[in-house]
Amino acid sequence: MDFTDQMSALGQKLVEKNETVVTAESCTGGMIAEALTSIGGSTAWFDRAYITYSYESKREMLGVKELTIQKQGAVSQACVEEMVLGALQQSHATVAVACSGIAGPGGGSPQKPVGTVWLAWAKQGHDKVESQCFVFDGDRQAVREQATRAALQGISDLI
Numbered sequence: 001m002d003f004t005d006q007m008s009a010l011g012q013k014l015v016e017k018n019e020t021v022v023t024a025e026s027c028t029g030g031m032i033a034e035a036l037t038s039i040g041g042s043t044a045w046f047d048r049a050y051i052t053y054s055y056e057s058k059r060e061m062l063g064v065k066e067l068t069i070q071k072q073g074a075v076s077q078a079c080v081e082e083m084v085l086g087a088l089q090q091s092h093a094t095v096a097v098a099c100s101g102i103a104g105p106g107g108g109s110p111q112k113p114v115g116t117v118w119l120a121w122a123k124q125g126h127d128k129v130e131s132q133c134f135v136f137d138g139d140r141q142a143v144r145e146q147a148t149r150a151a152l153q154g155i156s157d158l159i
Helices: 004-016 031-036 055-062 066-072 077-089 140-158
Strands: 021-025 046-051 095-101 116-123 130-135
Touching (some): 004 140, 021 077, 031 046, 031 140, 046 055, 055 077, 066 077, 077 095, 077 116, 077 130, 095 140, 130 140
Parallel strands (some): 021 046, 021 095
Antiparallel strands (some): 095 116, 116 130
8 A cells, every 4th residue: 555645745735734633543443644654744744643443442532422332333424523523622633534434354234334434524623524434345455545545535625
């Protein structure tokens, strides 16, 4: 996976706009943070990362409500929106991205098949949270890479 070109352009844009990023990741396991820090100079735009794979970590670190997980599940719009807002609150970043999904090979259902990934983006000082559901194709690695690319593109679109 090579995100160099995408990250070079995004890094430059983040510096120009004086923005910093925090990530809140589940199914990508830190891959978004890895991409953000993959090129030199990332200390200018990267604040921190939360890898919240378990329900408990989502609740404890990001403030995701127990009721959200019980009623809608960790792979849901409500969960990633709570994750992204929690990441912004718990950091010094100005921009946040969150993801939760089913990378496979198991864990899918007819309602949420393998490849389902919810992403959310938020910006400090803005009321609106952007979120989107994707259903990516391929094996576990392919799903995680596609989710990472979509997350990075969403940051770029947001700023």
